[in-house]
């Protein structure tokens with residue numbers, strides 16, 4: 001009978017780092033090995049590092065090895081950990097939703113700046129394609145008096161968003177509705193935020209396996225040229241906009257020029273500008289809707 005000597009935490013981390021190191025640089029592999037172990041031990045990374053000489057039981061070593069194997073197969077770390085931080089808040093994520101990205105925090109920032117520059121007692125903010133609820137819930141956290149409506153075409157995504165709303169004690173501040181873009185929204189919006197699917201179809205094959213295989217296709221696929229959803233959203237803005245409304249729509253770094261051309265063609269009279277992100281890349285198109293005579 002083969003009896004395995006229990007390994008200590010340092011040994012386990014060294015072999016996990018070796019496994020992960022086949023798919024990523026060493027420093028990243030070691031960090032992720034530590035984060036995955038903290039997750040398995042239900043503790044913090046700091047505690048893992050403080051316990052390097054302690055042994056790990058086979059009951060914990062086995063699920064840890066399984067999680068390391070998942071990561072080595074390119075499953076995103078956030079899906080394995082089940083969490084992702086966004087705008088300082090902790091979101092539950094799984095394969096039903098896109099993992100919220102750092103660059104999307106810009107939508108929150110721009111909407112908050114807009115509220116500050118044009119204060120209204122209770123602005124109506126809509127988040128189109130809310131996914132995990134990251135953008136709408138971050139806004140709700142900072143704007144308790146805003147009326148926030150979040151939509152998604154995916155019932156599965158909305159279930160995750162609602163779970164996050166409950167965990168963050170924000171369920172009373174955001175109304176989640178299922179449907180296509182603005183169709184399920186009855187109230188005119190003051191501010192619209194959206195991170196829609198915008199990856200051109202032909203680029204899918206070049207995406208990292210983490211994204212291509214594991215993240216929901218309907219969250220990413222922007223059709224032939226990447227603008228299918230954005231074009232339809234632009235077409236719906238005017239009839240749903242309140243007086244003085246503004247829309248912030250995330251785009252990819254190479255889409256700024258085309259986005260401005262689309263706005264000029266589809267919404268003559270609107271003023272549009274592209275905001276660049278912290279890496280100085282085109283990231284969000286802002287559309288100030290023209291005043292409607294009613």
Ligand SMILES: C[S@@+](CC[C@H](N)C(=O)[O-])C[C@H]1O[C@@H](n2cnc3c(N)ncnc32)[C@H](O)[C@@H]1O
Nearest residue numbers: 098100129130131152153154180181195196219
């Ligand atoms: C890029 S993800 C953004 C998720 C989240 N807002 C974020 O930034 O992390 C796009 C989201 O739009 C949703 N979606 C795709 N097509 C849609 C449509 N026609 N109407 C509403 N939501 C849509 C997807 O289900 C997905 O949750």
